[in-house]
Amino acid sequence: MSLFIEQILNGVQLGVALFLLAAGLTLIFGIMGVINLAHGSLYMIGAFAMAWATARTGSFWLGVPFGLAAAALTGVLMEVLIIRRLYARDHLDQVLATYGLILFFNQMATIIFGRQPLFLAPPSELSGFITLLPGMQYPVYRMVIIAAGLLVAIGLYLLIARTRIGMLVRAGATHREMVRALGVDITLLYTFVFALGALLAGFAGIMAGPLYGVTAGMGEQILILTFVVVVIGGVGSIRGAFYGALLVGIVDTMLRAFLPGLLRHFMAGQEADALGGGIGSMGVYLLMALVLAIKPKGLFPAHG
Amino acid sequence: MDETCDIASPVKRRRAALLVAVLAALLILPFATQALGYGSLTSFATRIVITAIAASSLNLILGYGGMISFGHAAFYGVGGYVVGILYAHARSGEAIWGLMPGTSDLAVTLPLGLLVCGLLALLLGAISLRTSGVQFIMITLAFAQMIYFLFVSLKAYGGDDGLSVRRRNEFFGLDVRDDTRFYFLSLGLALLWFGFMARLVNSRFGLVLRGIRQSERRMAVIGISTYRYKLAAYVIAGMGAGLSGALMTNYARFVSPDMLHWVQSGELMIMVILGGVGTLLGPAIGAVVLLSLESVLAAYTEHWQVILGPFLVLVILFWRGGINGLISRLTGARCE
Numbered sequence: 001m002s003l004f005i006e007q008i009l010n011g012v013q014l015g016v017a018l019f020l021l022a023a024g025l026t027l028i029f030g031i032m033g034v035i036n037l038a039h040g041s042l043y044m045i046g047a048f049a050m051a052w053a054t055a056r057t058g059s060f061w062l063g064v065p066f067g068l069a070a071a072a073l074t075g076v077l078m079e080v081l082i083i084r085r086l087y088a089r090d091h092l093d094q095v096l097a098t099y100g101l102i103l104f105f106n107q108m109a110t111i112i113f114g115r116q117p118l119f120l121a122p123p124s125e126l127s128g129f130i131t132l133l134p135g136m137q138y139p140v141y142r143m144v145i146i147a148a149g150l151l152v153a154i155g156l157y158l159l160i161a162r163t164r165i166g167m168l169v170r171a172g173a174t175h176r177e178m179v180r181a182l183g184v185d186i187t188l189l190y191t192f193v194f195a196l197g198a199l200l201a202g203f204a205g206i207m208a209g210p211l212y213g214v215t216a217g218m219g220e221q222i223l224i225l226t227f228v229v230v231v232i233g234g235v236g237s238i239r240g241a242f243y244g245a246l247l248v249g250i251v252d253t254m255l256r257a258f259l260p261g262l263l264r265h266f267m268a269g270q271e272a273d274a275l276g277g278g279i280g281s282m283g284v285y286l287l288m289a290l291v292l293a294i295k296p297k298g299l300f301p302a303h304g
Numbered sequence: 305m306d307e308t309c310d311i312a313s314p315v316k317r318r319r320a321a322l323l324v325a326v327l328a329a330l331l332i333l334p335f336a337t338q339a340l341g342y343g344s345l346t347s348f349a350t351r352i353v354i355t356a357i358a359a360s361s362l363n364l365i366l367g368y369g370g371m372i373s374f375g376h377a378a379f380y381g382v383g384g385y386v387v388g389i390l391y392a393h394a395r396s397g398e399a400i401w402g403l404m405p406g407t408s409d410l411a412v413t414l415p416l417g418l419l420v421c422g423l424l425a426l427l428l429g430a431i432s433l434r435t436s437g438v439q440f441i442m443i444t445l446a447f448a449q450m451i452y453f454l455f456v457s458l459k460a461y462g463g464d465d466g467l468s469v470r471r472r473n474e475f476f477g478l479d480v481r482d483d484t485r486f487y488f489l490s491l492g493l494a495l496l497w498f499g500f501m502a503r504l505v506n507s508r509f510g511l512v513l514r515g516i517r518q519s520e521r522r523m524a525v526i527g528i529s530t531y532r533y534k535l536a537a538y539v540i541a542g543m544g545a546g547l548s549g550a551l552m553t554n555y556a557r558f559v560s561p562d563m564l565h566w567v568q569s570g571e572l573m574i575m576v577i578l579g580g581v582g583t584l585l586g587p588a589i590g591a592v593v594l595l596s597l598e599s600v601l602a603a604y605t606e607h608w609q610v611i612l613g614p615f616l617v618l619v620i621l622f623w624r625g626g627i628n629g630l631i632s633r634l635t636g637a638r639c640e
Contacts, residue, residue, distance in 0.1 A: 035438045085621055091438055092372050096577055097620040099570050104613030111607050224449045224566065227442035235439055278457025285450035288443065289431050296434040 071202020
C-alpha cells in the first residue's frame with residue numbers, strides 16, 4: 001500500500017514537470033501559432049546552467065536563479081533571432097528550423113560538457129526523507145518539486161486569469177488581429193510569452209537535474225512525452241495541459257512500476273520484465289490513441 | 305502548376321535531357337568509380353539510392369498530401385526489422401510464434417516487409433489522421449517513439465543493441481553480397497518506386513491528394529471522402545519507407561532501434577525540404593545533398609551537427625523551394 005502511494009506521488013511529480021513544459025509549449029502554440037521543437041532544449045539548458053553554476057559556486061541556491069536566467073535568456077534570443085521569422089510560415093518550416101536548433105544545442109552541450117551525464121545531489125536542506133504515514137517515507141526533494149510545481153501552476157493561473165498582461169495573452173490567443181488593431185505592442189507580447197515558456201521549461205529542467213542526471217538529449221525524451229500531454233489535453237489549452245500532465249505522469253509511472261509484477265503472475269520473470277517494461281513505456285502512447293479515438297481534439301479543446 | 309507548362313516546351317526538354325544524363329551516370333557509376341579507384345563510392349551511392357526511396361515516400365504524404373508526419377522512421381525501421389527478424393529465425397531454425405519459418409530470401413522478406421509496414425501504417429494512420437495540423441505532427445512523432453520503445457524492450461531481438469544480419473539476403477538465388485550487384489538491385493527497385501510515384505502523383509488519386517493539401521474543405525465539399533484518400537496515401541508512404549528500411553538492413557547488415565529514432569524521421573524530413581517539397585525528384589536530390597554533407601562534415605569534425613543545425617535554420621529562413629527550385633530557376637522553368 002505504501003509502495004502504491006509512493007508511486008502515485010512519483011507520478012504526480014513527473015506530471016508536475018510535464019505540466020511546466022506543456023504549459024509553455026501550448027501557450028506558445030496557442031498564441032503565436034508556432035510549434036517549437038526546441039522547447040526541450042530550453043529544459044536542457046536550464047539544467048546544464050544550474051549544474052554548472054552549482055558546481056562553480058558550491059551552492060544549489062545560486063545555481064537555480066542562474067539556470068532560470070540562462071533558459072529565459074536563451075528563449076528571448078531564440079525568439080528575437082529565429083522564431084519571430086517563423087510566425088507567418090507553415091508548421092513544416094517551424095518544425096525543421098526548430099529541429100535544426102535541437103541538433104545545435106544538443107551537440108553544443110556534448111562539446112562543452114561531454115557525453116557522460118552530470119549527476120548532482122539535491123541540496124542538503126532538501127535531502128533526507130519525511131514520514132508521510134507511519135512506516136512510509138518519501139524523499140523531501142521530490143515533495144518539494146511537487147509543491148513548487150503546483151505553486152507555479154497556481155501562479156500561472158493567476159497571471160493569466162487575473163492580470164492585465166494575462167488578459168492580453170488570452171486576447172492574443174483568440175483575437176490576434178483585434179489586439180494588434182487596439183494598439184498593443186504584439187511583438188513585445190510575443191517575446192514575453194516565449195520567455196515565459198522558456199522560464200517554465202528551464203524551471204522543469206532545474207528540478208529534474210538532481211533526479212535523473214543532466215545529459216545532452218534529455219530535452220527530447222521529455223519533449224515527446226510533453227507532446228503526448230498536449231495532444232491528450234487539447235492543443236492550446238492550459239487547463240488541458242494540467243490534467244493531461246497529471247494523467248500521463250501517473251499512468252506512465254504506475255505502468256512502469258507495477259506492470260512487470262502483474263505479468264509475472266502469468267509468465268517467466270525475465271520475459272515478464274522485458275514485456276512489462278516494453279508495454280509500460282508504450283502505455284501513455286496507447287492512452288493517447290484511446291483519448292483521440294474518443295475525442296479527436298483532446299480532453300479540453302481550447303476553442304469550442 | 306504543371307498544366308500551364310507546354311509538353312514540348314524547351315524547359316521540359318532540358319529537364320528530360322538532364323534526367324537521361326543522370327540515369328546514364330547512375331548506370332555507369334559502379335564501373336566508373338572502380339576504374340578511377342574510388343570503389344567505396346559505390347557503397348555510398350547504394351546508401352543514397354536506398355535512402356532516396358524513404359525520402360520520396362515521405363514526400364508523398366508531406367509534399368503532395370500536406371500531412372506533416374514526424375514519425376516516418378517507424379515504417380523505415382520496422383521494414384528493417386522484418387528482414388532482421390526473419391534472418392535471425394532462419395539462422396536459429398525456430399519458427400516465428402511457431403507459425404512461420406525464418407528466411408533470408410529477398411523475394412519473401414521484401415513483400416513481407418511491405419505488407420507489415422502497410423498494415424502498421426493502416427493502423428497508426430487510421431488513428432493519427434483523425435487529427436490534423438500540429439496535433440498530427442505530435443501524434444505521429446509519439447507513435448514512432450512508441451514503436452522505438454517497443455523494439456528497445458524486445459530483448460529477444462537484441463533490444464538496444466540491435467540485430468546483426470551476417471549475410472545479405474539472396475534474391476531468387478542471386479547472390480547480392482557483391483556490392484555492385486546490390487547497387488543495381490537497389491537502383492532497380494528505386495527506379496521502380498520513382499516510376500510508380502511519377503504515375504501516382506499525376507493520376508486522379510494524386511490530383512485529389514494535392515487538392516487536399518490546398519484545401520481539404522474544398523475537396524470535401526465536392527464530395528470526396530478526404531480521410532480515405534489521406535489514409536491510402538499514408539499506407540503507400542509507409543510501405544515505401546518499409547521497402548527502403550528492408551534494403552537498408554541488407555545494405556548495412558545490421559538493424560537497431562536507431563533506425564526507428566525520431567532523429568531518423570527528422571533527417572528524412574530535411575531531405576524532402578532540401579530537395580524541394582512536393583516535387584518528384586526533390587527527395588532524391590535531398591538525399592544526395594544531406595548524406596554527402598554529413599559525410600563531408602563528419603570527416604572534418606565529429607560534432608558536425610553543430611554546423612548542420614544552423615545550416616538548416618538558415619536554409620529554412622532564407623532559401624525557399626529547396627534545391628529543386630534552384631534547378632528550376634537555372635533551367636529557366638517557371639511552372640513547377
